[in-house]
């Protein structure tokens with residue numbers, strides 16, 4: 001289902017507001033309807049065969065178009081299938097279903113209009129900067145002289161002048177990624193694909209490089225035309241993109257396609273920027289909430305059913321500790337009317353998406369409300385925050401049993417067993433019905449942590465036994 005925002009006037013689903021765009025980037029910016037499509041995806045789906053021979057559906061019915069001169073960000077949580085989608089558009093992986101076209105022609109192999117920049121730079125350590133940048137041209141059979149001239153120009157354009165003869169190991173992370181970008185630019189691609197290009201860099205370096213890429217895109221030289229960037233960083237998406245395509249998970253699907261009409265260059269510290277970040281955050285978390293809603297109507301019957309149900313919808317317990325949640329609630333409680341996510345993140349000097357697991361855990365437990373990027377305590381959250389240690393454990397246990405199907409399932413399994421004991425492996429095996437091995441172990445670990453904190457049950461890893469806590473009997 002498509003998610004449309006109307007509350008925020010910086011985001012709408014109409015055409016881009018031309019008057020709002022202040023810099024020369026406007027010439028470059030696609031005004032959809034007039035700009036030609038460069039790459040189109042039509043109902044693209046993708047499944048992978050897992051080691052145990054099952055089909056893992058990663059993407060389902062994704063349609064989108066990248067227009068000439070446009071910057072599009074694909075935003076989604078880890079595992080949503082963003083990189084897989086990018087690789088399909090680049091022609092590096094075939095879709096299981098659906099079609100990709102480049103300039104109107106169906107793709108049958110690597111996309112000739114695309115050059116990629118990777119998170120991990122992917123440079124050849126034995127080659128100099130110049131040779132790394134020339135690689136793609138060499139593969140295209142471009143002559144030596146021409147290759148060198150083009151490489152030096154690309155090196156210069158991204159601020160690497162003077163480093164032509166250096167080897168990757170002599171460069172900082174930021175400089176290495178500049179080489180990665182130069183290597184893509186030298187090919188003069190119709191579309192530059194960037195897969196989390198700044199996420200391995202420190203905050204300041206990432207910010208500088210983002211600005212330089214935007215400058216190059218806007219300078220009218222034609223070095224950079226369309227850009228497709230994959231990111232899980234909402235602020236990055238808002239800073240860079242004309243349009244943000246938000247992917248939901250399991251399997252990856254489009255939940256929103258949102259034009260960003262903020263004037264460029266964009267200032268992160270304006271109210272308009274922050275409210276755009278908040279609105280996108282609401283789309284991402286709204287998706288999680290909708291999925292979670294499904295749990296509450298479940299009628300539990302039988303062990304297998306209990307665990308199958310406990311893994312449905314939201315598909316996993318967020319990896320957050322009760323202590324971490326308590327810490328977050330304490331900070332939110334300092335603000336009587338709640339606090340904006342962006343402010344909360346910046347007060348903690350983290351990025352908004354770093355808070356996801358804690359926020360998800362708080363909302364899952366019914367302790368936090370997150371609406372349109374504004375976080376506040378629910379009455380139960382306030383009660384938990386104000387309680388002394390003993391009461392706080394009881395409140396946590398109550399909320400976990402009523403809101404978290406997996407905790408409820410373990411609690412019921414223990415109560416139904418004659419001696420109040422159950423082997424951990426049994427629970428992990430049941431969880432494997434819905435999760436891969438690693439995720440099943442992780443879910444078990446988180447459930448034990450939460451169950452222990454609420455004094456519902458305990459786990460002895462030496463003999464792999466879960467037991468009902470004395471207080472819970």
Ligand SMILES: Nc1ncnc2c1ncn2[C@@H]1O[C@H](COP(=O)(O)OP(=O)(O)OP(=O)(O)O)[C@@H](O)[C@H]1O
Nearest residue numbers: 048049058076077078079080081082083084085232
């Ligand atoms: N070649 C493959 N074989 C099997 N499964 C795969 C393969 N490539 C990706 N996957 C699975 O597809 C899912 C989506 O992966 P993908 O890397 O596309 O997600 P993502 O949104 O880019 O995540 P992240 O932000 O963590 O990189 C994951 O569960 C991953 O394990």
